[in-house]
Amino acid sequence: MINLNSIIFNGMDITKIDVQVQLSAGFAKPEFNIIGLADRAVKESAERIRNALSALNLSLPSKKLTVNLSPADIEKTGSHFDLPILCGILCAMEILPADELSKYIIVGEIGLDGAIVNTGGVLPASVWANKNGFGIICPGVQGAEARWAGHTNILAPNHVLELINHFRGTQILPLPQMAQITEQHEKIGDLAEVHGQAAAKRALEIAAAGGHAMLMVGPPGAGKTMLASRLPTIMPEMTPNEILETSIIYSIAGKLGDKSLISNRPFRAIHHTASAVSLAGGGADARPGEISLAHNGVLFLDELPEFNRATLEILRQPMESGKIIISRAKRNATYPAHFQLIAAMNPCPCGHLGNAALSCSRAPRCAEAYQNKISGPLLDRIDLHVDVDAVNPWDMNKKSDTPTETSAQIRERVILARERQISRQGYVNALLDGGDLDKYVVLNDELTNFLNTAAQNMGLSARGYNRIKRIARTIADLANRDEIIMSDLAEALSYRPINRGKYGVRG
Ligand SMILES: Nc1ncnc2c1ncn2[C@@H]1O[C@H](COP(=O)(O)OP(=O)(O)O)[C@@H](O)[C@H]1O
Ligand SMILES: [Mg+2]
Known part of the structure; x- marks a missing residue:
């Protein structure tokens, strides 16, 4: 035999x-x-x-x-x-x-x-x-x-x-060549190409530094998709180990190109019609889904309220554990799914809530229904909520000699902030919770009083309260500072959840 x-x-x-x-x-x-x-x-x-x-x-x-x-x-x-x-x-x-x-x-x-x-x-x-x-x-x-x-x-x-x-012995097969990783750097846009939107860029920097999930709210054409797709350019480059991990997932999915590994951080933009299986993985051969293809990279959900609620619920478990378990008839299959979530949405179906010239006659009721379509538990897991207003025309026409920060410049700060987090607690701030959160995010009495008062006035939940602390920690890390100061906390409080932000209709 x-x-x-x-x-x-x-x-x-x-x-x-x-x-x-x-x-x-x-x-x-x-x-x-x-x-x-x-x-x-x-x-x-x-x-x-x-x-x-x-x-x-x-x-x-x-x-x-x-x-x-x-x-x-x-x-x-x-x-x-x-x-x-x-x-x-x-x-x-x-x-x-x-x-x-x-x-x-x-x-x-x-x-x-x-x-x-x-x-x-x-x-x-x-x-x-x-x-x-x-x-x-x-x-x-x-x-x-x-x-x-x-x-x-x-x-x-x-x-x-x-x-x-x-x-x-008539035709000896040669050892295959190893392609150079650097050969396949595809062209992704630079953040410098996004005019204006300083506040959104700052939020993106915080998200990249702390690994925080982020939701952008604003009218169509403000540059939300443009901003999100450039997040990988300010994240640290992939380590050899991350390259191998992510490439293995692509290999199993049959999505690895001819001669290259995945050396650019993945950016997976998901359409809102995506099915639960395409997102989570599964099918007869238990293939990895989009959230695993986004492993070590970015998962981008545009038009968040348009997604099927049940589909979005899938994200909750991997956002906490960094992996997804697919149930199969006989055995379960597990794939890594450590991704950074970026979501974007218009404030209402027509997108122009708050703009007297453009908003429709059903505002703000239609906006309320629209925003209510996103589940609370998912919103709770998104640390950074950012209002992205329409671009200021003056910004669009800026002279080309006006210096704008490039992705590479921002990335340097992000890398430093990440190194601080890894050497302090061994993982990114987005995952701080429980005892570690208390241990590593230390607020003095004055800051504690300030946060408590703000929390009371804003009606913050316990989760919301912790969210603010995590963000403040990342802001201090970006400033290369151990101590958290008042301005860190104030900035963290400015990233208000959608329902209480500028476009919010509930708060
Ligand atoms: N801040 C900006 N700077 C430069 N171009 C922009 C900006 N915002 C939007 N644009 C232009 O408008 C197009 C649509 O932007 P997009 O990112 O899709 O907006 P949104 O996702 O908010 O609807 C972009 O492809 C780009 O050409
Ligand atoms: Mg868009």
Whole structure:
């Protein structure tokens, strides 16, 4: 019996799968069975493999052929079992050397012509193989991806024939090249391109520094989308570990490009028609959703009140734990989902509440209904609420010689503020809560009285109260100061929740 190795994913967890191929004599007609809890995609392997074999001018031997995927109690999904199964058959036919092939983890989908086409999860498969002393055989186009795992025992053929020739010694497969990370820096806009909006930019800087979730409220065309999409440019660059983590998620989702890792912080803009599954992840193969694709980056929800309420509720758990658990029939799958939430909305359906010239005749009642569509618990988890007014025309026409801060300049302050947080408490201020919040956000008597009075006047909830303390901490960190002073607290109080802000209708 031939025994080769492949893998299966459950969320980020990997289990090795034995691909066992048995040819038993005594049958006149070629028969081909795949057993071991294989799903439909795996069963279709048989058809692709039959075609690939005939493309190689080979036919299945006139024997009974059994393929067993073991352990049998794990459901096998995906098309990456094509290649290990085909390799197993070629070993059973003594075309490939089984003792050599069994030193590799094998993943890849097969085209009808015997081409090896790309498949999700090569990067984490390669990481796993490297750690567990296996080589890896993967599709040619994903050789670079496998290389990123630090692995050097990689075979990346584009066609089954190349693999056969490699082991015959007639055409040795080269070690795939590792692409340079810097090659793929795509062009994202700079914050300097946003005219005016000094207050919103300041809030964005605070959000980036402390990892705080942020909601922008203002009329259409004020530049909310423009501002949000530039948040990654003022966040610290991704660490090698973050690059690998995020890239592994993209790899599993089958969204990793040809020759590059994800080295720019993700910015995922979600449309309000997005389904719960596309946001959280799931489906037959428990794929990662948008919130995991935003891991270590930004999740942007534009037109927040237009989202389905139940869909938004999904965000609450990952916002606190940094991960998402997807329930499946037999087992749960867990993916990392540590993202920074940025949301934007118009104050009312027409967007012009508070503007006498433009607002509609239904104001402010329509605004009240509109704003009430966002759930309280979600709003509670958003630390920074910012009013973004229409751009001042004078700002739009500013001369180009007027200096505006660039993203790089702002990023320097953000990096310093982040370093302070990490060395003080080991994580960003947005996650400060409970005992740590009391320990690291120390207010003297005067500040405590000031905050208590303000809280009473504003009718702040306990959550709202803590929100102010976290923001004040980040503002002090941006000023490179241990002590929190009155102006930090006053500024923190100015980021009033939507219902009490300029566009609010409830407060
Ligand atoms: N502050 C600004 N500075 C420069 N251009 C702006 C500004 N605000 C808006 N714009 C222009 O208007 C367009 C629409 O802005 P957008 O960010 O989509 O607004 P919003 O999301 O608030 O509706 C932008 O693509 C940009 O060309
Ligand atoms: Mg917009």
